Amino acid sequence: MFKQTTAINKTNTLMKNYKVTDIKDTRSGFGDALLELGRKNLDTVALNADLTSSVKMQHFAREFPNRFFQSGIAEANMISVAAGLTIGGKIPFVGSFANFVTGRVFDQIRQSVAYSNKNVKICASHAGLTLGEDGASHQILEDIGLMKMLPNMVVINPCDYNQTKAATFAIADYEGPVYLRFGRPKVPNFTPLDEKFEIGKALMLNEGNDVTIFATGHLVWKAIEAGIMLAEKGISPEIINIHTIKPLDTDAVLKSVLKTGCVVTAEEHQMNGGLGDSIAQLLSRTMPAPVEMVAVKDHFGESGKPDELLKKFGLDSPDIANAAIKVMSRK
Amino acid sequence: MADYDYLRDVARQVRRDIIRMVHGAKSGHPGGSLGCADFLTALYFEVLEHDPATFSIDGKGQDIFILSNGHISPVFYSVLARSGYFDIAELGTFRKINSRLQGHPSTHENLPGVRVASGSLGQGLSVGIGAAQAKQLNEDDKLVYVLTGDGELEEGQIWEAAMYAAAHHVDNLIVTVDYNKKQIDGPLDEVMPLGDLRGKWESFDWIVLEMDGHNMEDVVGTLRKAKGLSGNGKPVIILMHTEMGFGVDFMMGTHEWHGVPPNDEEKEVALAQLQESLGDY
Numbered sequence: 295m296f297k298q299t300t301a302i303n304k305t306n307t308l309m310k311n312y313k314v315t316d317i318k319d320t321r322s323g324f325g326d327a328l329l330e331l332g333r334k335n336l337d338t339v340a341l342n343a344d345l346t347s348s349v350k351m352q353h354f355a356r357e358f359p360n361r362f363f364q365s366g367i368a369e370a371n372m373i374s375v376a377a378g379l380t381i382g383g384k385i386p387f388v389g390s391f392a393n394f395v396t397g398r399v400f401d402q403i404r405q406s407v408a409y410s411n412k413n414v415k416i417c418a419s420h421a422g423l424t425l426g427e428d429g430a431s432h433q434i435l436e437d438i439g440l441m442k443m444l445p446n447m448v449v450i451n452p453c454d455y456n457q458t459k460a461a462t463f464a465i466a467d468y469e470g471p472v473y474l475r476f477g478r479p480k481v482p483n484f485t486p487l488d489e490k491f492e493i494g495k496a497l498m499l500n501e502g503n504d505v506t507i508f509a510t511g512h513l514v515w516k517a518i519e520a521g522i523m524l525a526e527k528g529i530s531p532e533i534i535n536i537h538t539i540k541p542l543d544t545d546a547v548l549k550s551v552l553k554t555g556c557v558v559t560a561e562e563h564q565m566n567g568g569l570g571d572s573i574a575q576l577l578s579r580t581m582p583a584p585v586e587m588v589a590v591k592d593h594f595g596e597s598g599k600p601d602e603l604l605k606k607f608g609l610d611s612p613d614i615a616n617a618a619i620k621v622m623s624r625k
Numbered sequence: 626m627a628d629y630d631y632l633r634d635v636a637r638q639v640r641r642d643i644i645r646m647v648h649g650a651k652s653g654h655p656g657g658s659l660g661c662a663d664f665l666t667a668l669y670f671e672v673l674e675h676d677p678a679t680f681s682i683d684g685k686g687q688d689i690f691i692l693s694n695g696h697i698s699p700v701f702y703s704v705l706a707r708s709g710y711f712d713i714a715e716l717g718t719f720r721k722i723n724s725r726l727q728g729h730p731s732t733h734e735n736l737p738g739v740r741v742a743s744g745s746l747g748q749g750l751s752v753g754i755g756a757a758q759a760k761q762l763n764e765d766d767k768l769v770y771v772l773t774g775d776g777e778l779e780e781g782q783i784w785e786a787a788m789y790a791a792a793h794h795v796d797n798l799i800v801t802v803d804y805n806k807k808q809i810d811g812p813l814d815e816v817m818p819l820g821d822l823r824g825k826w827e828s829f830d831w832i833v834l835e836m837d838g839h840n841m842e843d844v845v846g847t848l849r850k851a852k853g854l855s856g857n858g859k860p861v862i863i864l865m866h867t868e869m870g871f872g873v874d875f876m877m878g879t880h881e882w883h884g885v886p887p888n889d890e891e892k893e894v895a896l897a898q899l900q901e902s903l904g905d906y
């Protein structure tokens with residue numbers, strides 16, 4: 295059983311060495327990209343519901359006050375106003391905590407945005423357990439499921455600051471509704487600055503033969519840590535970053551599982567309705583293989599520090615490594 | 626000077642279309658549709674600055690209309706077809722399989738004239754506000770019109786939108802409320818009283834007008850007055866007094882025809898009260 299929570303990659307041919315350039319929050323990646331977008335494209339507009347600085351939209355708001363719309367604590371109106379802004383050719387970025395721009399306004403998103411196929415970018419911070427001390431009322435773990443069920447909706451969950459920034463640029467160029475999920479804590483930033491973000495294209499982080507770990511969001515780094523632990527034991531892990539949960543890169547998933555024959559999925563979300571659910575659905579229809587899911591198992595979160603919560607709810611790197619050992623035994 | 630007799634002829638034909646569409650589909654909402662026939666006719670045939678032939682979702686350089694109470698789609702579709710957005714023959718497909726005329730309006734089938742889906746209530750006002758703000762940013766001096774039901778005002782989102790539009794000075798927006806004082810479960814005052822509706826909107830810092838929704842001269846005159854009040858920093862709302870089912874005697878004075886289609890015999894009785902003017906589809 296793996297117990298340590300951090301691993302240092304000593305030279306090991308089974309696992310690529312990733313360099314952490316700095317420790318930064320994904321929400322800042324979004325905010326910094328939004329400011330640049332505002333400078334580049336005058337059709338970029340932004341809305342927020344009284345959480346402007348928390349979602350890092352204050353830079354845009356300050357520089358473009360005529361293109362920033364403070365909506366007050368009224369998210370339903372904000373979502374539908376954003377849909378209306380697209381009617382005049384604007385590209386609205388709607389920001390709040392993930393809980394308040396998904397569950398609270400599901401019907402507005404469903405009718406005014408997804409069904410109407412409007413070019414609205416729903417940008418959700420503080421997703422998942424790592425929001426931390428505020429507790430379960432704010433720690434939404436159902437948002438990926440809610441959003442991926444909607445036809446027309448693209449669902450993206452980048453892993454670090456650089457990738458969130460790149461994803462923000464990518465969704466601005468994409469025409470159609472998008473759910474972009476990011477978070478509050480400062481986490482290792484390791485995505486190369488020049489790495490292109492392609493919506494719907496999975497990223498190979500480590501090629502291996504024994505087991506595939508599909509991870510998304512903050513748990514991508516945890517999957518890399520797990521990979522180091524596995525490599526130390528002589529196991530060859532394949533690690534793939536699924537930043538786009540919908541549309542799922544089915545080719546990448548199937549190609550990898552054909553090689554490794556077993557799967558671990560890792561995400562900061564309920565097991566029901568998340569990434570693991572999407573991958574299991576694909577595999578059961580096309581290429582049945584054993585799957586272990588590292589996810590929250592039908593529980594609400596609670597107050598605590600982000601790392602304490604990931605540990606308590608079984609989403610830490612040793613949990614991913616242990617799931618890999620377990621799923622390999624089921625091959 | 627508007628040709629009011631012509632507008633009344635159009636509205637009568639629209640009412641015939643409503644009865645025939647709802648009868649043909651054996652479902653739909655005739656009550657509110659009949660009640661808004663005069664208003665939508667006046668809007669589309671006299672007030673709106675629009676060009677059906679060059680319809681685009683963006684609507685740049687044109688007035689645009691958002692139907693928030695999507696269940697009165699029969700009157701919306703009829704007026705769109707009669708004003709040239711699509712062939713009137715398509716009205717016969719209303720609510721049928723493979724039709725562009727969905728039970729509630731949708732952009733999914735690319736029906737010209739529809740810019741957003743509606744049906745789930747309370748959202749169209751917010752959408753119209755966003756469309757109006759886009760016009761402001763685009764320095765497009767045309768207007769956005771929105772129609773809502775009165776029961777729809779029970780949705781909390783309406784009051785979020787009311788605050789927002791006033792705060793952001795969305796003054797290129799003219800909202801009309803179909804104030805027939807009835808909803809599905811019964812009279813509005815029994816289901817959920819709205820109280821002093823005029824006072825409520827005034828306290829939200831909107832300009833409030835009222836009109837008789839069945840007096841063509843009053844409808845056109847009030848819409849023009851509203852237009853004259855636009856651009857002054859405040860949104861405008863018109864409380865339009867209507868009667869659900871107006872134009873068909875047995876559908877008036879009750880909420881029973883909110884969402885019930887007439888049978889064959891009732892259809893004939895209704896059509897006998899609505900003389901054909903522009904020719905049936």
